[in-house]
Amino acid sequence: MAIIVGGGPCATTCYALIQSLPRRCCAERLNTANLPPRFHTIPPSFVCSIVIVDSVILADNIVPLLVGGEAASSVIGLVVMILVGMAAIFKGGDLFTESSVEIARITHIPPVVVGATIVSMATSFPEFMVSLTGTLSGSAEFAVGNAIGSCLCNIGLIIGLCAIVRGVLARRRGQQTGIATGRDMLAGPGMFMLGSCVLLCLFSLFDAGGAMMMGQPTEFGLSRWQAAILFIGMFWYLGYSIQVARRARYEMTISNDAQQNAVSTRTALIKPAVTFLVASTIVVIGSRVLVCNGEEIALRMGVPKLVLGLTLFAVGTSLPELTISLIAVLKGHEALGIGNIIGSNVLNICWVLASCALVKPLPIGQQTILLDLPVMLLLTVMLLAFPWKSGRITSLAGCLVLLVYVLHLGFITLANPFS
Numbered sequence: 001m002a003i004i005v006g007g008g009p010c011a012t013t014c015y016a017l018i019q020s021l022p023r024r025c026c027a028e029r030l031n032t033a034n035l036p037p038r039f040h041t042i043p044p045s046f047v048c049s050i051v052i053v054d055s056v057i058l059a060d061n062i063v064p065l066l067v068g069g070e071a072a073s074s075v076i077g078l079v080v081m082i083l084v085g086m087a088a089i090f091k092g093g094d095l096f097t098e099s100s101v102e103i104a105r106i107t108h109i110p111p112v113v114v115g116a117t118i119v120s121m122a123t124s125f126p127e128f129m130v131s132l133t134g135t136l137s138g139s140a141e142f143a144v145g146n147a148i149g150s151c152l153c154n155i156g157l158i159i160g161l162c163a164i165v166r167g168v169l170a171r172r173r174g175q176q177t178g179i180a181t182g183r184d185m186l187a188g189p190g191m192f193m194l195g196s197c198v199l200l201c202l203f204s205l206f207d208a209g210g211a212m213m214m215g216q217p218t219e220f221g222l223s224r225w226q227a228a229i230l231f232i233g234m235f236w237y238l239g240y241s242i243q244v245a246r247r248a249r250y251e252m253t254i255s256n257d258a259q260q261n262a263v264s265t266r267t268a269l270i271k272p273a274v275t276f277l278v279a280s281t282i283v284v285i286g287s288r289v290l291v292c293n294g295e296e297i298a299l300r301m302g303v304p305k306l307v308l309g310l311t312l313f314a315v316g317t318s319l320p321e322l323t324i325s326l327i328a329v330l331k332g333h334e335a336l337g338i339g340n341i342i343g344s345n346v347l348n349i350c351w352v353l354a355s356c357a358l359v360k361p362l363p364i365g366q367q368t369i370l371l372d373l374p375v376m377l378l379l380t381v382m383l384l385a386f387p388w389k390s391g392r393i394t395s396l397a398g399c400l401v402l403l404v405y406v407l408h409l410g411f412i413t414l415a416n417p418f419s
Helices: 059-066 075-107 111-136 140-173 183-187 189-203 224-252 255-268 270-300 305-317 319-330 334-359 366-385 395-415
Strands: 002-007 012-017 047-052
Touching: 075 111, 075 270, 075 319, 075 334, 111 140, 111 224, 111 270, 111 319, 111 334, 140 319, 140 334, 140 366, 140 395, 183 189, 183 334, 189 224, 189 334, 189 366, 224 334, 255 270, 270 319, 319 334, 366 395
Parallel strands: none
Antiparallel strands: 002 012, 002 047
């Protein structure tokens, strides 16, 4: 079947034709009279191309397909869109990393601060939108699972994979293995991450604030006043990051050229800033396309929805963090990648969860209290403790955090004790 892509004076129009003509001569036999009335005004000269595909794609669902709102209708289409999503993620991630490093270089801000602030805010935006949408639509408990699942994935899967991959490449190149982490990173943003985890664990044990789950009051939850404290913590974290950035800029900027540097900095920032915004959009859209079509093809293969939700969807919302951190580590920008993970975890708790709880008190289930939150706290302590003396997250440490994550995921998936 064929898609005719043409353009009128104000728009590009698309229409799918049923494959009733041989492909080799479909262009010769094209008769615009067979098209709906809205296509009759399109001059033949505006027909751009005829693309042979294996399924019907109407004009109404082309845009949702390209932004990950809908999955393709055929197996071949699903595979193609998955490949497109992967290509968009990795290309966008490459541009995202390079632009972030360039911003850090131009502004004289440490890469770890860039990663823990603007990069982590950009990569945490999918979690924010998914959680907020779920809260507004009446599925407030979904916000908790999404945010905490993302924190678990960030440390257990992403840090684990990055440390292992970095170790393999370093041994092949004869370099020192492990991901370098400075004491300032662990004692600064790392303590904010640990503090937000501890506060969330404590808050979840008392004063549910009237949170409801399935129409019934819950014993555990996150109330509005607790959310307000976490939300204030986000501004404290951002204020601390700004102070660190200003101190670093002051130390690196030559006082005699301060005014000239300020002008040149603003000019030089335009290109990387635009690239940063475009690349972050590409990564988010690519992640949506990959998850949407991957979910559909997995369902067609008979994968249970529970397993699918705990694996593909949980990892899917963390794909931006995975892409950015992995590319950053592989390119030697380790501080940017680790800062992204630490900042993302802080923002998942103090921005995503707090914002949703301010809208509506969030219910917290028994599984989250007894299993998810303790494992998240354990992984957070492991991430900070392993490199505290050595200054590096080794491959062994990466294997351990990945093992904890896999065991946690396997336990709740296979044993399912809280169903």
